[in-house]
Amino acid sequence: MNLAGIAWRELRHRRSSLVSGLVAITLGIAVVVGVRSVTVASEHAVAVKLDSLGANVLVLPQGATVDDYHTADIDAPTFPEEYVERMVTSALLGVENISPKLTRRTKIEGVSIVLTGILPDSEVASKPTWQLEGLEGAPIEHVCSGRHGVHADPRLQRTVVETLAADECLLGADAAQRLDKVAGDRVALEGQELTVARVLPATGTVDDDRMFMHLHAAQDLLGTGRQVSAIEVMGCCEQISEGLLSKLRNVLPDTRVTGIAQIVSTQIETNRLMDKISWGILLIVLLVGGLSIGNYMWGNVTQRRREIGILRMLGARRGGIIFLLLAKAVVLGVLGGLLGYGIGTLAVVLIGPGTLGLDVRALPAWIGGSLLLAVSVAVLGSLLPAWLASRFDPSANMQEI
Amino acid sequence: MLIQARGLCKRFERGHVCVDALQDIDLDIEERAFTTVTGASGSGKTTLLLTLAGLLRPTAGSIQFRGAELAGLSDARWAAFRHEHLGFVMQNFSLVPYLTAHENVALPLAIGRGGRAEQHQRATALLERVGLANRADHLPRELSAGQQQRVAIARALANEPALVLADEPTGNLDPGLATDVLDLLRALNEEHGMAILMVTHSPEAARAGTARIHIDAGRVVEHARA
Incomplete structure (x- = not known):
């Protein structure tokens, strides 16, 4: 067992709170992946249509x-x-x-x-x-x-x-x-x-x-x-x-x-709009996801104040406490990134043809992007709670009774 | 001398209110000694223990460990000191609720990045010593109060400390269990040769020590060998 192992055991122990933290990040990534997939499908459809129209x-x-x-x-x-x-x-x-x-x-x-x-x-x-x-x-x-x-x-x-x-x-x-x-x-x-x-x-x-x-x-x-x-x-x-x-x-x-403006401009503008929307959503997900994870982490840290005090009492350094909490954020990010990619892709692939009239396909290259994004959001959102947790007064644990 | 404190003061300030929890404390703890600290509630017993562990910073005075000054150490150095030389037994057991008894005992080694084999071997031996080998895979909530305190005692010994700081270790236990725990601490003190500094308000528990300190209003009023 090491600090990462302790983080993993805590995650397994508090599964219900893990779910609430995971939902925020999973939905955020699902939305980003969904919108990006639709944007790429739309760009492809426009390119094909332009080709079919000729010069x-x-x-x-x-x-x-x-x-x-x-x-x-x-x-x-x-x-x-x-x-x-x-x-x-x-x-x-x-x-x-x-x-x-x-x-x-x-x-x-x-x-x-x-x-x-x-x-x-x-x-x-x-x-x-x-x-x-x-x-x-x-x-x-x-x-x-x-x-x-x-x-x-x-x-x-x-x-x-x-x-x-x-x-x-x-x-x-x-x-x-x-x-x-x-x-x-x-x-x-x-x-x-x-x-x-x-x-x-x-x-x-x-x-x-x-x-x-x-x-x-x-x-x-x-x-x-x-x-x-x-x-x-x-x-x-x-x-x-x-x-x-x-x-x-x-x-x-x-x-x-x-x-040939009438052919090109409208479709390109549509693509540009989709592109802007997808990046806009990405920004919102970064902000909302980061804040949600930060809020979840702060709740978790407050709940674990006593455990953190125990670890500090036994000789864990502040850096170790920060590592412990960020390791949890990384696990959340990896799970949320994978789940978000799967859910987002599945949703648009299933509803794309019927609702949007687009043949939306999975973007395998976005698996890495989803993981990176989710882990980054989770870690960034957890930095402040982790730092504050490392400043908890360990003596409070010993004086509580 | 294992621990030597001189002129140790600790003042708490809350706005305009100042409380002198420790006042000019002089203290000597010898290697292998089993020292008990008694005093009324609020007399400064726990504050003394926390200050000696670096979990509270003294307002004034010096603390030496085997002749080396500790008072001015950084937070990281204090953490390293606690990890290397101190063990803790608390009234509330202070076990991590999602770790098994075995994992709780191995926790100090895990913090210090001890190898898995070493962690396993040491935790198994200690649980066996405190009579809980058959409860190694149980979570704290699955253990009785007395068993939890035994796990805590085993954990306190995991890193082979020079000094175990015990804060009311029998405070949450029935008299029968309290006696068992005191006997265990005394036996471990003799077997392992580590010093014990035990805070208690129980006169019976205080009699377990080989040296006694009595504190009143933040001052040492009695420091005697048994």
Whole structure:
């Protein structure tokens, strides 16, 4: 037996008071773990949703407007395709996919069509609805905020598609209908015969009215040289909120970088709010938990005044008394941390899908965090009672009768 | 000389009220002596015992242990002194309620970080000596008053002290049990050779000692060998 053993025996002896001390710390940790788990699940859900929505950052030439991009005016400004390389070599965190494109309005068989030159693999990666139609190859790794993994949803897997040949094109659903073309048909454009490789599914976007061909073939056909009208970027939501747009502006100073605000801002704000709430709760738990444990410890110390007097009488030093009480706080912290993690995780995993509409998963990395937090709160809350207990007058024990 | 006190004073102050609990006490306790301290309630008997143990700080005077001055020691040094050289037997037994008899006896060794084997061996031997080997795993509440006091006596001997301070050790016991406890203390005094300083207001108990001190109003009025 040693001082820690004495602390353990006291805990076992006063189980009912142990429960009251444990409840405060367990509930506090459960709330923190629950809120953090929901926050992480929400962030993940938003990231997945953003990915499913496709590109969320648009790089345009300086002076161009988003309207220019959509209307594909023949005089719309362009910038060098080499900017793509600049973005890639800058290795900005959060840039998940880059889709450069050249758009020009043109006429095919008397029908006005927007011709869009694309790099097929990049384009398909940024358009989940295309991936549904089987234009997908092997999945590539999803990297966001340092978390690695492959999306469970196959629509969201980063994929590549067979490179379009120079004499092939893809037709949007509306464009195919207006041109009365199906896959395998041929169309004449600027004196060149192209084969319709595939008719794309209706997406409800401007893409439905477009004809797509390989970027470099389009550049050659239109005689623009290696120029592009825009670069669509899929940015990871967290990095967008942490200044990805300004970093892109630094890399490409003579361009206009815009976020698709209506998609990004609301969801990112929600995440930020959740994050703030979770840290706020953490602060409250630290304060309330610390005070509760302190109050419990003071009650315990008062109850044990006689025992502490006995130990001091037998030669225990003040440091030994402090150790005895803090050892108890550590045990409380470890038990409370483990129980709190278990209860908090179980609660949100069970109620998450039904009540919050979120697939909340356990955060194993938070086991250590819960233990550290619970032990810290318990020890900090117990410091003052332990110090005061070490100052008890041991002679009171001998004079009480 | 084991303990030598000279000019020992202890004054308690509560606001404007001052009480001189000990006044100019001179005291000698020899090695192996069984000294009893008698006096009326409030005469300063327990204050003297607490002051000699460093649990109360003297207002004035000196206390020497085998020639070494104790009066100015720090709190930590007093704690070490108590642990190394003193044993305690109290009227209220002062047992830790959630420790078994065996663990209570081993407590001084546990505080001093004695090894488990040493703790076990020593506590077992002492419980056997006080006739409680078969109650080693019992909690204090499962023992009679006399048995609890025997456990307390066994604990007082655990660290092989030079001096056992006993404060009314028979005060809570029936006359028959009181006699048993006094006999045990006397026997242990002879066997182990440690000195005993026992505070009592019982004349019968006082007769157990080989030296007697009588205190009245904080002053030693009689200091005699039996």
